[in-house]
Every structure is written in C-alpha cells, then in structure tokens.
Amino acid sequence: MTFLKVQGIYKTHRSGLRGKVEVLKGVSFDVEEGEFFVILGPSGCGKSTLLNLIAGLEKPDKGEIILKGRVVSSPRVCVPPHERDLSMVFQSYALYPHMTVYGNMEFPLKMAKVNKKEREKRIREVAELLRISHLLNSKPSELSGGERQRVALGRALVKRPSLILMDEPLSNIDASLKQEMRLEIKRIQRETGTTFLYVTHDQIEAMALADKLMIMREGRVEQIGEPLEVYKDPKTPFVAGFLGFPPMNVVSRKVFLKDGKPYIKLGNWEYPVEGPEGEEIVIGIRPEYISLRKGKSFVITSVERIGNETFVYLEGDGVRLVAKEKGGHATEGGKVDIAVYKFKIFL
Amino acid sequence: MKRFVLILGLCFFTIFTLLPIVLMIFLSFSEDMDFLLGGDLSLTFRNYRDILFSEEVSFGRYIINSLIVSGLSACLSLLLSLPSAYAFSRFASPFLSRFIFLFLLITMFPPISTVGFLFQVFSALGIINTYLSLIVTHTAWSLPLGVWVMYAYTEKIPKDIDRSALIDGAGLFRTMFYIILPLSKPALASAYILLFLYSFNEFLFAYMFTVDESTRTVPVGVALFEGLYGQIPWGYIMASASLSVLPVMIGVLFLQKYIIGGLTKGSVR
Numbered sequence: 001m002t003f004l005k006v007q008g009i010y011k012t013h014r015s016g017l018r019g020k021v022e023v024l025k026g027v028s029f030d031v032e033e034g035e036f037f038v039i040l041g042p043s044g045c046g047k048s049t050l051l052n053l054i055a056g057l058e059k060p061d062k063g064e065i066i067l068k069g070r071v072v073s074s075p076r077v078c079v080p081p082h083e084r085d086l087s088m089v090f091q092s093y094a095l096y097p098h099m100t101v102y103g104n105m106e107f108p109l110k111m112a113k114v115n116k117k118e119r120e121k122r123i124r125e126v127a128e129l130l131r132i133s134h135l136l137n138s139k140p141s142e143l144s145g146g147e148r149q150r151v152a153l154g155r156a157l158v159k160r161p162s163l164i165l166m167d168e169p170l171s172n173i174d175a176s177l178k179q180e181m182r183l184e185i186k187r188i189q190r191e192t193g194t195t196f197l198y199v200t201h202d203q204i205e206a207m208a209l210a211d212k213l214m215i216m217r218e219g220r221v222e223q224i225g226e227p228l229e230v231y232k233d234p235k236t237p238f239v240a241g242f243l244g245f246p247p248m249n250v251v252s253r254k255v256f257l258k259d260g261k262p263y264i265k266l267g268n269w270e271y272p273v274e275g276p277e278g279e280e281i282v283i284g285i286r287p288e289y290i291s292l293r294k295g296k297s298f299v300i301t302s303v304e305r306i307g308n309e310t311f312v313y314l315e316g317d318g319v320r321l322v323a324k325e326k327g328g329h330a331t332e333g334g335k336v337d338i339a340v341y342k343f344k345i346f347l
Numbered sequence: 348m349k350r351f352v353l354i355l356g357l358c359f360f361t362i363f364t365l366l367p368i369v370l371m372i373f374l375s376f377s378e379d380m381d382f383l384l385g386g387d388l389s390l391t392f393r394n395y396r397d398i399l400f401s402e403e404v405s406f407g408r409y410i411i412n413s414l415i416v417s418g419l420s421a422c423l424s425l426l427l428s429l430p431s432a433y434a435f436s437r438f439a440s441p442f443l444s445r446f447i448f449l450f451l452l453i454t455m456f457p458p459i460s461t462v463g464f465l466f467q468v469f470s471a472l473g474i475i476n477t478y479l480s481l482i483v484t485h486t487a488w489s490l491p492l493g494v495w496v497m498y499a500y501t502e503k504i505p506k507d508i509d510r511s512a513l514i515d516g517a518g519l520f521r522t523m524f525y526i527i528l529p530l531s532k533p534a535l536a537s538a539y540i541l542l543f544l545y546s547f548n549e550f551l552f553a554y555m556f557t558v559d560e561s562t563r564t565v566p567v568g569v570a571l572f573e574g575l576y577g578q579i580p581w582g583y584i585m586a587s588a589s590l591s592v593l594p595v596m597i598g599v600l601f602l603q604k605y606i607i608g609g610l611t612k613g614s615v616r
Binding site: 015055056057080081082086087088090091092094096097098107108111112155159 | 441505507508510511512513514515516517521525526529530
C-alpha cells in the first residue's frame with residue numbers, strides 16, 4: 001500500500017484584486033513510508049498550497065489525497081488535521097510565544113489527552129534527540145533562529161506522527177547554520193524513521209536531503225525521481241535550468257546539413273543528430289561538461305573564481321553559456337573554443 | 348530647532364491637558380469659589396468631608412454603583428468582543444472584512460434617539476432602577492469599540508499560529524482559549540480600560556434608567572448636586588469629580604504592566 005497518494009489535485013485561490021488564480025493544476029505523486037520526499041520549485045509554484053492540502057488546512061477543488069489507504073481530502077471529504085496523524089513545521093516556526101519550550105512541545109500532547117507522565121517522558125526524549133534539553137524552560141523570544149527551528153521540529157516530533165510536513169523550514173536561518181540544520185534534520189529523519197514531506201525552493205537543500213525529489217512549476221509536476229537521477233537526466237529544460245549551480249545551459253539550435261547529414265552547431269562545436277533540416281532542437285549542457293581551449297568562437301565576458309572552481313561566462317554564436325572549470329586560467333575578454341563532453345537533447 | 352518646536356508643542360499640550368485637572372483639584376479644596384474673581388483664598392477639606400460623610404449626599408454609594416456597573420459591563424463587553432474580533436479576523440472574507448467599520452455604526456446613533464424606546468422596554472421588563480438595565484445598555488453600546496480594538500490586535504497575531512494549533516489538535520475554541528486569549532492580554536487590558544471609562548463616564552442612560560441612590564452612578568449623582576441645594580455647589584462637584592478620577596487611575600496603573608507590546612515576539616521571525 002502506498003503511504004501517501006496524491007491524485008490529480010486542482011486548487012484555485014480567490015484573491016481580492018487578481019481574481020481567480022489556479023494554483024495547482026492536476027498534481028499527482030506517491031510517497032512511500034519512511035521516505036524523505038522533497039518538493040522543489042520556485043516561489044509561487046503551488047508547493048506550499050499542496051502542503052496545506054495534505055495537512056487538511058485547505059480543501060482541493062478536484063482530486064483526492066489518500067493517506068495510509070484512507071481518503072483524507074477530496075472536494076467532499078476533509079478529515080480535520082489532527083485526525084490525520086501528521087504534524088507540520090512552518091516556515092515562520094509558529095511557536096506559541098507565551099509558552100515555554102516545554103509548554104510548546106507539551107501542547108499537542110495535551111490536546112491529544114496524553115497523560116502527564118507520558119508527556120514528560122516523550123518531551124525529554126525528543127529534547128535529547130534535538131539537543132535542546134537545556135532550553136526547556138526558555139521562552140521562544142529568548143532563543144536563536146536555529147534553536148527556534150529545533151523547538152518547532154520538536155513540537156512536530158513529540159506527537160510521534162507517521163508524517164511530518166515541513167514548509168521551507170530553513171529559509172529564515174543564515175547560511176552557516178543551514179548546513180548544520182540540514183544534517184540534523186536528515187539525522188532525525190533517519191533515527192525516527194518518520195516519513196518527511198519537505199518543501200523548499202533551495203536546490204542544494206533539496207539535493208542534500210531528498211530520497212525522492214519532485215520538481216514543480218506553475219502548479220504542475222515537472223519531474224519526480226531520485227535527486228541524482230533528476231540532476232543527471234532532467235526531463236524538461238525547466239528542470240535542467242533549475243537544478244545545479246550554475247544551472248544547465250539550455251540553448252535552442254537549428255538542424256543543418258553537412259555533407260548531406262544532419263548536424264547541430266554551437267560555435268566551433270558540431271554534433272550529428274537526427275531530424276529534418278531546419279528543425280529546432282533544444283539541448284542542455286551542464287557547465288562542468290564544457291571545457292575551454294584557445295580559439296575564437298566565444299568571448300569570455302566574465303570570470304568568477306569561487307575557491308577551487310571557476311565559473312566562466314561566454315558569449316558567441318548568439319548565445320550565452322557558462323562553463324565550470326577546476327582552477328582555470330580564463331581571463332576576461334579572451335577568446336576561446338569549446339568542447340562538450342556530455343549533453344542532453346530535449347524533445 | 349526641530350527639537351525646540353517639539354518641546355514647545357509638548358509643553359503646550361501638557362498644560363492644555365493638565366490645567367483643567369489642576370484647577371479641578373484646586374477648586375475642590377477651596378472654601379470660596381469666587382477666589383478666582385478676587386475673593387479670599389482659603390483651603391479646606393470641608394467639600395470632601397461633606398460629600399463622603401454627610402447624610403444628604405451619598406457619594407460613596409455612587410462610586411460603588413459606578414464601579415459595579417462599569418466593571419461588569421466592561422467585563423461582559425470584553426467577553427463578547429474577543430470571540431467576535433477573532434471570528435472577524437479569521438473567518439470574514441476579504442470583502443466582508445473591509446466593512447468591519449460598519450460595526451461602529453451603532454455607536455453613531457445619538458443615544459438620545461434610543462433612550463425612550465429602551466425605557467419602555469426596561470419598564471415592561473421591570474428592570475428600571477437596577478444595575479442590570481445599565482449593564483446591558485453599556486455593554487451593547489461599548490461592544491463595537493471593544494470589537495474594534497480587539498480586531499486590530501488579533502489581526503496582528505500571525506495566522507500560522509492558529510494553523511499550528513489546529514494541526515496540534517486544538518479546535519476553534521481551544522485555540523482561542525489557549526493561544527489567542529493569552530496572547531491578547533495587552534489588547535484586553537487596553538480595551539478593558541477604554542470600555543470601563545466609557546461606562547464610568549456615561550451619563551444619559553444612567554440618568555434615565557436610575558431613580559434613586561441605590562443605583563445612581565457618579566456622573567448622575569454629581570449632576571444632581573445642583574438640585575439639592577438650589578445653587579450650584581461647585582466645591583462638591585469638584586471634590587466628587589476629583590475623587591471619581593481615583594478608581595480609574597488606580598485601575599490604569601494596575602493594568603499598565605499588561606499593556607506591553609511585543610508579546611508575540613519569538614513566535615515567528
């Protein structure tokens with residue numbers, strides 16, 4: 001049995017000035033038990049709405065959400081959030097400011113009428129797991145961003161839900177702490193074996209955390225797969241452009257005939273393809289698969305040296321490209337040719 | 348230069364506000380009201396002694412009546428305001444919430460236009476000259492103000508907190524009781540003061556619905572001093588006015604510590 005099944009979800013939001021906005025346009029996917037499932041997409045692609053629907057905070061216009069074999073959401077059914085055996089961590093943490101850390105973590109247990117002894121036991125356990133035992137008597141206002149994040153996660157964990165939803169939980173934390181929290185979240189997910197459904201717009205977060213990755217764009221699913229598989233084999237130019245840093249070069253080329261055989265050409269680089277003359281072919285090339293040598297087809301417009309990597313920005317043949325080099329001797333204004341080791345044709 | 352103008356402005360404002368009060372207190376202690384026009388100035392406690400202890404004037408009774416009526420009607424009004432404001436802030440459509448100001452419409456009616464009708468209703472119910480008639484009218488009349496103040500505040504409480512509570516298993520009422528109510532303490536305190544003041548100072552209803560000392564409130568009592576002696580007893584009026592400021596001032600001082608901003612700090616970034 002699939003743990004969580006989302007089937008053909010449509011959702012329209014009504015906003016005062018913009019009228020109706022179709023946020024989700026037929027989203028379907030499956031999540032297996034114990035999986036770390038990450039939904040990645042630019043802001044406004046509908047990923048947070050999707051999470052709200054799964055949590056039961058909103059109701060779909062069309063489609064079904066089936067959790068552990070039970071239909072929890074459909075246009076006619078909406079099982080209240082607390083009956084879904086899940087909890088949620090919000091981007092804003094949404095801690096209860098008037099309660100201590102202990103009180104915050106106790107609240108869901110109190111609501112579930114767990115007895116006092118058991119409450120205390122569970123809170124101590126989770127606090128230890130999250131390394132916040134020393135903070136139990138503090139108020140949220142006394143905590144740092146990272147600590148608040150841990151408390152929010154703790155509050156989600158004490159209920160021992162079978163599913164935890166996380167809505168961009170790291171977006172308010174500064175970069176250095178982000179990595180630490182990322183590792184922490186992954187560790188906790190492994191140790192508890194809980195299914196995590198994690199929403200983010202940060203591709204590094206997504207790649208680092210996901211067992212399975214789903215990329216969304218404008219209310220639709222672009223691709224679902226294991227992170228490396230998606231990275232290596234993006235199914236659409238959007239996914240190609242969204243994953244990787246710098247993103248994949250996506251260019252459109254016309255097929256031309258050379259000695260009677262079809263080819264495409266990018267600066268000095270030519271490659272045999274299949275297809276009629278004049279057809280547009282979209283190709284994607286990862287920056288690391290372009291290498292530079294002396295030549296004249298491309299002008300180097302800019303060079304960024306980031307530690308042991310160098311991003312080289314090129315212009316020529318009507319396109320802009322970015323190449324990634326180790327070390328590298330590229331200088332601005334210089335002229336180069338390219339060699340492409342690997343690329344991908346989008347149909 | 349800017350600072351100078353600011354200080355000058357503040358001085359002017361302070362004098363403007365405080366002068367009548369100072370004058371009131373001053374007059375409440377003076378024997379002869381004509382001293383401002385050149386009469387003798389002699390200070391005395393006689394006014395206070397008379398209004399507090401003389402048999403003819405039951406000022407103490409008025410104060411107690413006022414405190415009961417204002418205290419209870421402010422409580423009742425607050426009790427109704429919080430749920431209304433919460434409902435308005437969370438469940439009204441964006442269109443409807445633009446019209447929350449219509450709530451204040453009821454207070455725009457001149458009270459005099461309803462007082463006659465209310466008198467008939469209260470007579471029929473037999474509650475003229477009871478606290479109940481005053482508490483009910485004061486509550487009804489001050490409710491929009493309470494809802495308005497509470498709405499402005501509950502709007503500022505992040506909605507993620509409600510959602511979080513909902514997911515944690517708290518229904519609507521438990522969210523209101525465990526989360527919104529404790530978070531609203533500062534607003535509750537300020538609203539309570541405003542509602543209390545409204546009721547404490549209200550004159551028309553109190554004048555119409557009370558018959559004798561047993562229910563008369565301070566404003567009515569003070570107004571009736573005049574009739575008591577045939578001439579205007581300024582000393583008594585000033586002394587009772589000065590005294591009636593006291594309970595309110597004590598109340599404000601007591602509630603002040605709750606009126607602190609930033610109670611939601613730390614919840615959301």
